[in-house]
Amino acid sequence: MILQQKYKLKITTFINTKKRVITPVFYLHKLIRFVITLPKTIIHPYTMNDILSSRPETLLPTKFGTFRVRVYELDTHTFATAIISGPTKNQVNLAVRVHSACLTGESFESLKCDCKGQLDLAMTYIAKHGGVILYLQQEGRGIGLGNKIRAYALQEQGHDTVDANLKLGFAADLRTYDEAAMIIADLGITSIHLLTNNPEKVNALKSLGIPVTGRIPVLADVNQYSAGYLESKRARMGHMLESDRYENGIKRPFVHVNFAINSCSEFSADNGSQLNLSCSEDWQRVHALRETYTAVAVGVNTWYTDQPKLTAREEKLKRPPAKQPDRVIFAGQRPCEFTNDNRRTFIIGNNHPTVNDGRIAIHASGYDLDTALYDLREQEVMSLLVEGGPTLIRSFLQQGHIDLLTIYVATKDKEIALKSAQKALPFDPDDIWIESFGEGSLLTITSPVLLEASVIEQKNVTV
Numbered sequence: 001m002i003l004q005q006k007y008k009l010k011i012t013t014f015i016n017t018k019k020r021v022i023t024p025v026f027y028l029h030k031l032i033r034f035v036i037t038l039p040k041t042i043i044h045p046y047t048m049n050d051i052l053s054s055r056p057e058t059l060l061p062t063k064f065g066t067f068r069v070r071v072y073e074l075d076t077h078t079f080a081t082a083i084i085s086g087p088t089k090n091q092v093n094l095a096v097r098v099h100s101a102c103l104t105g106e107s108f109e110s111l112k113c114d115c116k117g118q119l120d121l122a123m124t125y126i127a128k129h130g131g132v133i134l135y136l137q138q139e140g141r142g143i144g145l146g147n148k149i150r151a152y153a154l155q156e157q158g159h160d161t162v163d164a165n166l167k168l169g170f171a172a173d174l175r176t177y178d179e180a181a182m183i184i185a186d187l188g189i190t191s192i193h194l195l196t197n198n199p200e201k202v203n204a205l206k207s208l209g210i211p212v213t214g215r216i217p218v219l220a221d222v223n224q225y226s227a228g229y230l231e232s233k234r235a236r237m238g239h240m241l242e243s244d245r246y247e248n249g250i251k252r253p254f255v256h257v258n259f260a261i262n263s264c265s266e267f268s269a270d271n272g273s274q275l276n277l278s279c280s281e282d283w284q285r286v287h288a289l290r291e292t293y294t295a296v297a298v299g300v301n302t303w304y305t306d307q308p309k310l311t312a313r314e315e316k317l318k319r320p321p322a323k324q325p326d327r328v329i330f331a332g333q334r335p336c337e338f339t340n341d342n343r344r345t346f347i348i349g350n351n352h353p354t355v356n357d358g359r360i361a362i363h364a365s366g367y368d369l370d371t372a373l374y375d376l377r378e379q380e381v382m383s384l385l386v387e388g389g390p391t392l393i394r395s396f397l398q399q400g401h402i403d404l405l406t407i408y409v410a411t412k413d414k415e416i417a418l419k420s421a422q423k424a425l426p427f428d429p430d431d432i433w434i435e436s437f438g439e440g441s442l443l444t445i446t447s448p449v450l451l452e453a454s455v456i457e458q459k460n461v462t463v
Helices: 002-019 024-043 115-129 145-155 161-167 178-186 199-207 227-237 280-292 300-306 370-378 390-398 414-424
Strands: 052-054 057-062 065-074 079-085 094-100 131-136 192-195 212-216 254-261 295-299 326-332 345-349 359-363 383-388 404-409 433-437 440-445
Touching: 065 115, 065 178, 079 115, 079 178, 094 115, 115 131, 115 192, 131 178, 145 161, 161 227, 178 199, 192 199, 199 212, 227 254, 227 280, 254 280, 254 390, 254 414, 280 383, 280 433, 280 440, 295 300, 295 390, 300 326, 300 383, 359 370, 383 390, 404 414, 414 433, 414 440
Parallel strands: 094 131, 094 192, 192 212, 254 383, 254 404, 295 326, 295 383, 326 345, 345 359
Antiparallel strands: 052 065, 057 065, 065 079, 079 131, 404 440, 433 440
């Protein structure tokens, strides 16, 4: 019975959390609920009526369409919400999204996570195809709003989303799906296609007896604030975030291109050296990005002209860096010299031997990036921050290998900043996010498919 599986799962949860030395007080109310309800649930069948107080329902018009909304008020003084489009009883392979509440993302439109984007995608999907969204009150992967904000504060110190939870004394993910399983059964659904990127959610529902017969990826847009969070979910929690994201199915790292220009769209001086355009706030942002990504990439001209360290530095971050990125140098046919500092250094180009100085040679001919990016991905470079120079950035743009583009413009005038960026890059101004940042403006583009090969060619163009 599902009931037996449910309480077997709960017992396992308490054993696992004990091993992780989870704060006992946090679980006390759950443990009391478990002990009190266990004899009753062993005797009686597992039904929603065992814990259900009421289930009010109404029609709710939204910008996505009109849905049936049913609230499951539980006798545990909590509630869950079902957003329903179309019939559910005896439906096979019905699209279902099990979604955890996110006040910061869905109400305040925080850019730190992909929760609102996933919810919007799910509502759009079920409005068109039919299905159900189960909205559960499990803020912060189950640790609650207050602890989520505490975790955010730790992330500002360089800890990722997983380590932040662990430092607070919680497991990486405390969510349970008992209520979701009960609601799916209550709606009479025969089997589901789950809208998720999380394989553990699939496994959890299957363990509760729900027939999950397929998975539908829910890939929200990425921005500079959420990129590190999503990389942690992929690398440390197994979320499947690569599927269907890239054109032509090319396997490669997540690519973020970041650079600075002035109000005249200039990126470099006449001698080719990079202009010092960033303010202190932007340098702090750049160094925080560096510690987030697996590797930082530059072209060989930038490597020799600017001699960049490509490190996350304490004096810029105003705190010790959490980690250092690997280095990627697109060297072409030029020899590349560097000091071995115990980081992996990838040299991409023609005829670069692998020697015992920390370098890893990747063969690539001309300006074709497909092979190089594929080989980087095979070397577990999951995310790549590209910082320059102009030739390398132009190649990434023209070949469509950008997932996120950020441009710092050294002017506080947003209109001038936008025009400067448009002079450098052909993009639709409706698909850009622009904000005041430090002593200038920061532009973010999360739709790189709009950046076609028709890049404006002129002197001092930043791409």
